[in-house]
Amino acid sequence: MMHICGDIDIKIRIGGKMKLKRVGSVFLATALTCSLAVTPVFADEIDDLKNQKEAVQNEVSSLQSQLNSIISKITELENQLIETGEEISQTEEDLKVAQEEEEQQYEAMKLRIKYMYENGSGTATMEKVLTSGDMSSMLTQAEYSQQVHDYDREKLEEYAATVQKVEDLQTSLKEKQSQLQQSQTEFEAQQDELDATIQEKSAEVEDLDAQIDEAVRKAAEEAARKAEEERKRQEEERKKQEEEARRQQEAQQNHNNSSNSSNESAGESGGNSGGSSNSNSNGSSGGSSSGSSSSSGSSNFVPDYNQSAGQIIVSAAYSQIGVPYVWGGSTPGVGLDCSGLVQWCYRQAGISIPRTSGDIRAAGTVVSNPQPGDICWKPGHVAIYIGNGQMIEAPKPGMTVRVTSVRVVDYIRF
Incomplete structure (x- = not known):
């Protein structure tokens, strides 16, 4: 009888455990379904x-x-404008020389005419020809007079043609310059529009990143909440099942005790197997790998700031305030364009830099902490940084070198 009761007790406990396992599996499946x-x-x-x-x-x-693409076109236009400006400057010199030669020839012709009339009028000149002596002298005198007139006329026509040719070339170059300036203005407007659109779209990307992060966070929180609710429900169910199993076990034990009261002491010694309690600790270990990526930070070489050179450059820039803007201009005190001004200022400090803004950007080093004397750069334009958010620049045709607020994409140092 004792063995029978022990077998019944074991079966009940095994059945209870199997039942708990089945219930746990159902709860786990339910939790997965919810998540x-x-x-x-x-x-x-x-x-x-x-x-x-x-x-x-x-x-x-x-x-x-x-x-x-627009920036490349602006740089190309800048180079063309500089070349055209230099050609215009050269034609102005050529025109000046041609006009001086024309004036000199005209003055010389007037002197010869004056000499001829001082030595006799046209009739007197004819008399000279007729009284020259023999036929050979007479022909020589007549030929000489005619040659003087022909020479003067040819020279005047030649110089006049040269002047006209130079003036035509100058007009053509100025028209070309005007067209290039108009194209540059259009490209700069397109650049500003694209810059604004890119900034707007970049802000939109940042906003979407924030929305994605927020959605991911909410999804994680919701999943954690559901998992926690399910865990608590499973825990309550498990406790209920354990309580039910314990009650059943106690009921069976009481039944066994009442039916085997005669062998109570033996039944107790044989059937008292002690309550084995199984504790399941369900811990969710989330393996979080914090990958610490250490960037070696291969930073580009940044030249040290030379305060002495910077002061020379800034002083040179100040000395050109009021000088007219001239495309292709590189003559201090006469006419300068933006890169002509910057190149000349750097030359005063013994530093050789390229002529155009694109080449300056390529040859120099971008810095984030500008100092007086560094170069303010944006596509197609350069200026001298003088500190406190200001720069000295040759702005554009029709304006003079002046101090303005910084308009910049990068700061360049040599």
Whole structure:
């Protein structure tokens, strides 16, 4: 009888454990189902946001390509404008020389005419020819008079033609310069528009990033909340099942005790197996790998700031305030364009730099902490930084070298 009761007790306990396992499996499956039901909602939202972000990033890439093309065109136009300005300066010198030669020839002709009339009028000249002696002298005198007139006329016509040719060339170059300036203005307007659009789209990308992060956070919080609710429910169910199993076990034990009262002491010694309690500690260990990426920071070489050279450069720039803007101009005190001013100022400090803004940008080093004497750069334009957010520049045709507020994309140091 004791063995039978022990077998019944073991079966009850095994059955209770199996029942608890089945219940636990059902609860686990339910928890997974709940989390899967929540996840797709957030996953769809996150995927939608990522698709929007990708579309905007593609727009930004396209706009950046357009901007790079515009910047290249601005740089090319700057080079052409400098060359054209230098050609115009040269034609002005040529025109001046031609006009001086024309004037000199005209003055010389007037002197010869005056000499001829002082030695006799046209009739007197004819008399000279007729009284020259023999026929050979007479012909020589007549030929000489005619040659003087022909020479003067040819020279005057020659110089007049030269003057006209130079004037025509100058007019053509100025028309070309005007067209180039108009194209540059249009390209700069396109650049400003693209810059604004890129900034707007970049802000949109940042906003989408924030939305994605927020959606991911909410999804994680919702999943954690659901998991915690399910864990608590499972824990309550487990406790109920354990309580039910304990009551059943106690009831069975009481039944066994009442039916085997005659052998109570033996039954107690044989059936008292001691309550074995199984404690299941369910700990969710989330392996978080914090990958610390240490960037070696291979920073580009930044030249040290030379305060002495910077002061010389700034002083040189101040000395040119009021000088007219001239395309291709590189003559201090006479006419300067933006890169002509910067190149000349650096030359005063013994520093040789390229002539155009694009080459200056390529040859120099970009710095984030500008100092007086560094170069303010943006596509197609350069100036001298003088500190306190100001610069000295040769702005554009029709204006003079002056102090203005900084307008800059990069600061360059040599």
